[in-house]
Amino acid sequence: MAKRAAPEVNAGSMADIAFLLLIFFLVTTTIETDTGISRKLPPMEQNDEDVIIKQKNIFTVLINGKDQLLVEDELMELKDLRKAAVEFLDNGGGTGDDACSYCKGKHSPSSSDNPDKAVISLKNERETTYSTYISVQNELVAAYNQLRNRRAQELYGISFDEMQADYDDVNWVGNKTKLKERIEKIKTEYPQKLSEVQ
Amino acid sequence: MSKFKKKKSGELPAISTASLPDIVFMLLFFFMVATTMRETTLLVENKLPYADQVEKLDKKDLVMYIYAGKPSPRFQSKYGTESRIQLNDKFADLKDIAPFIRAERASKREELVPLLITALKVDKDANMGLVSDIKQELRKENALKINYTTKKGDVSQNRN
Numbered sequence: 346m347a348k349r350a351a352p353e354v355n356a357g358s359m360a361d362i363a364f365l366l367l368i369f370f371l372v373t374t375t376i377e378t379d380t381g382i383s384r385k386l387p388p389m390e391q392n393d394e395d396v397i398i399k400q401k402n403i404f405t406v407l408i409n410g411k412d413q414l415l416v417e418d419e420l421m422e423l424k425d426l427r428k429a430a431v432e433f434l435d436n437g438g439g440t441g442d443d444a445c446s447y448c449k450g451k452h453s454p455s456s457s458d459n460p461d462k463a464v465i466s467l468k469n470e471r472e473t474t475y476s477t478y479i480s481v482q483n484e485l486v487a488a489y490n491q492l493r494n495r496r497a498q499e500l501y502g503i504s505f506d507e508m509q510a511d512y513d514d515v516n517w518v519g520n521k522t523k524l525k526e527r528i529e530k531i532k533t534e535y536p537q538k539l540s541e542v543q
Numbered sequence: 544m545s546k547f548k549k550k551k552s553g554e555l556p557a558i559s560t561a562s563l564p565d566i567v568f569m570l571l572f573f574f575m576v577a578t579t580m581r582e583t584t585l586l587v588e589n590k591l592p593y594a595d596q597v598e599k600l601d602k603k604d605l606v607m608y609i610y611a612g613k614p615s616p617r618f619q620s621k622y623g624t625e626s627r628i629q630l631n632d633k634f635a636d637l638k639d640i641a642p643f644i645r646a647e648r649a650s651k652r653e654e655l656v657p658l659l660i661t662a663l664k665v666d667k668d669a670n671m672g673l674v675s676d677i678k679q680e681l682r683k684e685n686a687l688k689i690n691y692t693t694k695k696g697d698v699s700q701n702r703n
Contacts, residue, residue, distance in 0.1 A: 356564070359564040360560070360563045360564045360567055363564055363567040363568050363571055364567055366571050367567055367570055367571045367574065370571065370574035370575055370578050371574055373578055374574055374577060374578045378599055378600060378601060378603070379599075379600040379606075379662060379690075379692050380597040380598065380599050380600060380692070380693065380694075380695055381594070381597055381598065381600060381662065381690040381691050381692040381693045382594055382596065382597060382598070382690065382691045382693060383598050383660070383688070383689070383690045384689050384690070384691065385687050385688060385689070386678055386681060386682050386686075386687040386688075386689060387682070387687075388682070388685065388687060389682045389683055389685065408671075423698065424699075469671045469675075470671065471670060471671060471672030471675065472670050472671070472672070473670060473671040474667070474668060474669070474670055474671070475592060475665050475666065475667055475668070475669045475670065475671060475674055476592040476593075476667035476668070476701040477701065478671050478674070479592040479593075479594055479667070479691055479693060479698075479701065480592070480594070480698040480701050482594070482691070483594040483595065483596050483693075483698050484698065486596040487595070487596045490596055
């Protein structure tokens with residue numbers, strides 16, 4: 346008896362099955378990663394010792410329940426906040442030990458001594474909307490980033506953002522320990538001192 | 544002699560679709576690899592605010608999500624329109640945050656616990672009272688690394 350050839354399996358519907366799966370994954374896919382503003386909360390421990398900060402080293406930002414901004418006891422629009430914060434942080438009005446050699450501000454004695462001493466104090470009310478709060482946070486972080494970028498550009502000819510991107514990039518060729526040191530140096534020169542009043 | 548038969552002219556040969564499954568499979572694999580499934584169904588409205596000074600939140604397995612916002616329309620009859628917190632798949636109260644954080648920590652390997660970040664996905668119309676309360680709870684639990692999840696865009700878009 347002649348051997349029969351095994352019948353071929355019909356693969357015509359394979360495409361349909363694959364399409365079905367494809368559409369399922371297309372629908373459930375979210376490719377983008379989340380982005381956001383990272384913050385660190387202060388720890389809970391009670392320390393009774395009051396740290397005394399000179400009034401001129403504090404930059405108060407108050408957001409009221411109607412989403413209005415009160416910056417250093419004056420009403421301000423959101424768009425002016427970044428500039429005001431930069432001016433405050435970069436003032437460098439200190440003398441002697443507190444002098445700031447890299448500040449480019451007005452060196453006014455009535456504003457902050459140096460970026461290390463300067464503290465931004467943010468206070469909000471319970472009725473403040475979240476979007477306004479985020480906008481203000483964003484502007485303040487932007488002020489710090491602007492100063493850091495400027496300083497990094499001066500020292501190393503590359504912006505702070507790029508330095509950080511390089512540091513996170515696994516394919517970047519170069520000395521990462523040195524880069525880390527540079528990033529830390531910029532961070533100590535313009536530390537983010539943003540305190541939130543509860 | 545019909546050994547070299549002339550091909551019939553004029554009729555178009557059918558295009559072979561044999562490679563179609565291959566192409567589709569290729570696409571399928573791409574999406575399978577790139578997919579991250581939505582883990583929770585949202586019970587609250589979640590329109591995130593915009594910001595441009597943002598950092599990326601990689602390492603999705605090290606992120607704990609806390610959602611907050613107005614309950615979605617279909618839950619409003621039951622839960623009202625006041626902003627609520629959502630943990631995992633259900634509405635939660637402030638006191639549920641601490642057990643949630645502890646449970647999340649217990650499910651991770653010990654050396655990864657200090658690296659955990661809490662992502663606050665809060666609706667842009669929520670008020671800060673709720674957010675401050677959440678932050679206070681997180682401080683009590685010593686979960687200090689937080690991230691206000693935002694969309695990338697100019698802050699002026701937050702106005703409306």
